[in-house]
Amino acid sequence: DTAVSQTPKYLVTQMGNDKSIKCEQNLGHDTMYWYKQDSKKFLKIMFSYNNKELIINETVPNRFSPKSPDKAHLNLHINSLELGDSAVYFCASSQWGRYNEQFFGPGTRLTVL
C-alpha cells in the first residue's frame, strides 16, 4: 500500500552514463514533483507536473529531463551524468488545491563515480 514509490533506491554509476529514476504514486494526486537533496540536506525543487503538464521548471541543467506518461507517474532521466549530480532525489505528490501537503517517496541515492 505504498503511497509514493521510487525505483531504484540506490544508484551507483560512472560519469558520462545516462540513467533514469522512476516514480509512481497511488494516491490519485494530480501534481508530482522532483526534488534534489544535496549533502547538506538542502531540498531544491527541480520540476513539477500538474495533470501531466510541466508547471515548474527550476534552473536545472537540460541534461535532466522529466517525463510524465500519466498522472500517476513522473520519471526523471539524466544524461551524461556528472560528479555534481550525486545527491538524493525525492519524488513527491500532492493534490492541487488548498491545505494539501506533499507526500514523499523514499528517495533515490545517486552516486556518480
Added chain:
Amino acid sequence: AQTVTQSQPEMSVQEAETVTLSCTYDTSESDYYLFWYKQPPSRQMILVIRQEAYKQQNATENRFSVNFQKAAKSFSLKISDSQLGDAAMYFCAYRTQNTGNQFYFGTGTSLTVIP
C-alpha cells in the same frame, strides 16, 4: 520568491524535555500554508504538522505544536516530552497558492535527543 529561514542548524534536547525549533518566512501573500516535515536517518520525509495562514489557532498534533505568528512571519515547532525517536532533521515548508502550488523548504534543523 518566498524564502524560508531556519536559523538553527543543530539543536539538542534531553529526553522528556521540551524543545522549540524556529522558522521564519518571507512572503507578500495573505493566504498560504505552512508545514513541518521530519526526516529521520531513514531519509523518509514525514509530515509532522500543518497550519493554514488564515487560521489564528495554533495547530497541535499530540506532542507537537506550533506557535504561528502571522504578523511576524514566524512558525516555530514545539516538541514536548521529547523521545529518542524524535531525533531527525526537521524542515519547515511554505506552500504558496500561486506558481503551481510550489513548496519552499528551509535548510533544516538537525535535532539530537540525549538519553
